Amino acid sequence: MSSTPERVASGHVDRVADYYDDNTRRFLLVAESPGSDAIHRGVWTPDVANVAEAMDTVNRLMIERLRGYVPPGSAKVLDLGCGVGGTMVRLAHEVDAFISGVTISRVQAEIAAKRFAREGLTERCDVICADFAELPAEPHYDAMIAVEAVVHSPSLEDLLPSLVDRLRSGGRLILCDDWMTDKDRGLVVRERCLDQFRAGWRIGSLHTVAELVVMSERAGLRLVEDLDLTSYLRLGRPRDRAIKLAMGATAVVPRLRNRLVEMPFWANMIGGSALQVGLSRRWLEYHLIVLEKA
Structure with missing residues (x-):
């Protein structure tokens, strides 16, 4: 019996949840900026002076694009794939809004809730453990953000209309993620x-970003900004080189790699090594994209 699209999507969502449940605490232990609760990438724009600032770059860029576009006091902002709530806390201190987050990971939701309590933000921040493709019909949000999250969706084309339905007129959807390019398309390597x-x-x-724009327009969104941050990533750090060497050793035994990729720890190593190669060769790019509901 062949699998239905719904069954395939459900299986993928479960794999994403297992991946983050198993890896999140390790991500926090080996974070570039310990204590920041940032498990996304550091971005070294020219105005950045240290690791902590690099880890905050994406948060800062999003805050700049939310100010003036959410009504103060009554605004509702949703963080899709919110991780352990680091970005939510940053938003809560800078934007006068109620900040909600959704994560598929039970472990991440628990860590985020504890962080909000520690920061005294439980009245302004909340997190639910759920699939962001299955949000309740209410409330509607003034803005949504997603950092390195929407790539996990089984179908971005299906996800976008469901998000637009929950976004107020004129509301913004801000995505910071990896996007494929057309460079060397079809090349085996x-x-x-x-x-x-x-x-x-x-x-x-x-x-690709072009594909995203087409899907967004069909869903009722227009492109406001496309900011390529790839050149500000620090690729090839000592840790990255060590992982690349370890993963290269598994490449000669495909069956071994196929087994390892099913284990969340090794899956992160394999995917991370491939990401480094993809970014360095510009097969992948890291963009912040601002979309707005008409």
């Missing part, structure tokens, strides 16, 4: 690299 990235990091939707 490129396609193998992207396949390893998809398998390792549980990627369900890998699209």
